[in-house]
Amino acid sequence: MTHFKTLMPHIMKKKWAYILGILCLVMVDVFQLLIPEVLRSITNRLQQNLLTFEEVFLYAVYIVLIGIGIAFFRFLWRLLIIGVSRELEYHLRNKLFSHLLTLSTSYYQRHKTGDLMAHLTNDIHAVRMALGPGIVAMTDAIFLNIAAITMMLFTTDFRLTLLALIPMPFLILTMTKFGKRIHTRFKAIQEAFSSITDKTQENLAGARVIKAYVQEEAEMESFFQKSQMLFSRNMDLAKLSGFFHPFVQFLSSLSFIIAIWYGGALVIDGSITLGDFVAFTTYLGLLVSSISAVGWVINIMQRGSASMERINLILTEKPEIIDSLDAKDIMDVDGNITFQGVSFTYPNSQYPALKDFSIVIPSGSSLGVIGRTGSGKTTIPHLLLRLYDPTEGKIYIDDYCIKEVSLKSLREKIGFVDQDSFLFSSTIAENIGFGVDDYSIEEIHEVAKTAGLHEDIMDFPKEYETLVGEKGITLSGGQRQRVSIARALLKKPEILILDDCLSAVDTNTEEKILNALKGKTQNITTIIIAHRVSTLKHCDRIIVLDNGRILEEGNHEALLKNKKLYYDFYQRQLLEEKIQLE
Ligand SMILES: Nc1ncnc2c1ncn2[C@@H]1O[C@H](COP(=O)(O)OP(=O)(O)OP(=O)(O)O)[C@@H](O)[C@H]1O
Known part of the structure; x- marks a missing residue:
């Protein structure tokens, strides 16, 4: 008893x-x-x-x-x-x-x-x-x-x-x-x-x-x-x-x-x-x-x-990630992100996903992250959102060490579109509005347009009121990804992270979405994670990850000149496009 x-x-x-x-x-x-x-x-x-x-x-x-x-x-x-x-x-x-x-x-x-x-x-x-x-x-x-x-x-x-x-x-x-x-x-x-x-x-x-x-x-x-x-x-x-x-x-x-x-x-x-x-x-x-x-x-x-x-x-299970005792809210931030000597190994894993990872992402700039599968790309947003805490090193947003700020205010500042593009079994409008208390239908339309989704939605019988089945089963993979992008944009975040969320759209649509995003995210620090070079080539800076470390960094042109892994990815993509055209 x-x-x-x-x-x-x-x-x-x-x-x-x-x-x-x-x-x-x-x-x-x-x-x-x-x-x-x-x-x-x-x-x-x-x-x-x-x-x-x-x-x-x-x-x-x-x-x-x-x-x-x-x-x-x-x-x-x-x-x-x-x-x-x-x-x-x-x-x-x-x-x-x-x-x-x-x-x-x-x-x-x-x-x-x-x-x-x-x-x-x-x-x-x-x-x-x-x-x-x-x-x-x-x-x-x-x-x-x-x-x-x-x-x-x-x-x-x-x-x-x-x-x-x-x-x-x-x-x-x-x-x-x-x-x-x-x-x-x-x-x-x-x-x-x-x-x-x-x-x-x-x-x-x-x-x-x-x-x-x-x-x-x-x-x-x-x-x-x-x-x-x-x-x-x-x-x-x-x-x-x-x-x-x-x-x-x-x-x-x-x-x-x-x-x-x-x-x-x-x-x-x-x-x-x-x-x-x-x-x-x-x-x-x-x-x-x-x-x-x-x-x-x-x-x-x-x-x-x-x-x-x-x-x-x-x-009695205690959450591992909690606010520190004197956690303060992040107030207005510019969106500078600094990873300082960060290493991290997932629980139940023997190998570190990130090793001594250091980078400064200036506010309003865009960072592209590419690398082989399992190289540690997704781990970057996981740590930035404090879904996990680094084993070593520190992460800052402006001058705030993220371990010392409240989780709520930290996560409110970040719009994260993850690989899964998880949707709830409600309407498209409710899915886009998820996590935002107050929004107008015009704002929903605007973010859907930026995410290249508006026209697709208008073709649905009930437009924005269309019910997406459980986990968005009634939408195509590309549509699900774009609903997730629109959801992140509606938050009006200071930092936007897109994790391989354009993989299910063709390169033309991708180009259109990226252009539209560029117009809307000029003051937002953006991290774009992708497997395709085409997704990242316009980023201010691109890093190539390998085994949790930065192997190469620079912009698209500089990396092509390097003729290393990034160049290989690029060549592979060109080859794939050629095969598709034939
Ligand atoms: N939840 C987890 N638990 C244990 N190990 C994990 C977990 N998530 C990722 N890993 C491991 O950490 C390493 C880095 O994973 P991460 O998801 O960051 O790679 P990635 O570069 O994003 O891969 P992908 O391109 O396939 O998405 C991988 O070796 C992976 O197996």
């Missing part, structure tokens, strides 16, 4: 709803405990042949009133306790989601999406079940058990009560023993569920690749294996529960056997009345059902606790 500590502040805020709910629950139990007393009276009056029609009517009224009382208080406790559990679920879901968004990029590298989705669905559900229905069943079990035993002891016969209670310690022992095993098996189910959610998520996201590589059967096979694993773990739990519940019922029925055998004898020898016997067995019924519910309570609490433990693991 210690795992629920995380929710204590929220639980304390709702303590009155819980207390009132529990009082209502106790009222329901009190009404339930009145029923055996009514039955005792009726049976005694019947046995003595004293029951009149008026009395029968009166007893019927009592039963109806008890029913109304039960219904009324049951409605109230449901509203209060289940209501609170829903609120706690709501807070936990929001807390977990907000926390997940604060975690650093490296966290997502270590954890799978499906796993996190499972936390957000199954685990939160299990916690809610523990804090709502679990609390209800626990209160019921405690109150009804104590009250039923007290009533049995004091209103019938204490020897009969003690005898009927003999199986109860065995019942409790069985339930505690099984509880632990249920906990372990439930945890195993949750893990298998995470794994299958992850597989599903990955396969649906990669549906096109799977089809293109005719991997449907292989993927199905691997999915079936995971599904089989989930099934067999569920079966393990079902087997345990399947044995557990009947066994609990068997132990409880022993109490009835004792009650009928010894209680019957007491009625025959006149020590107790028939009414006492009927009331006693009704109390025993209440007792047994609430003790059996203890099994369910243990089960549900164990599940909730296992889930809360998993959720706590995420909640």
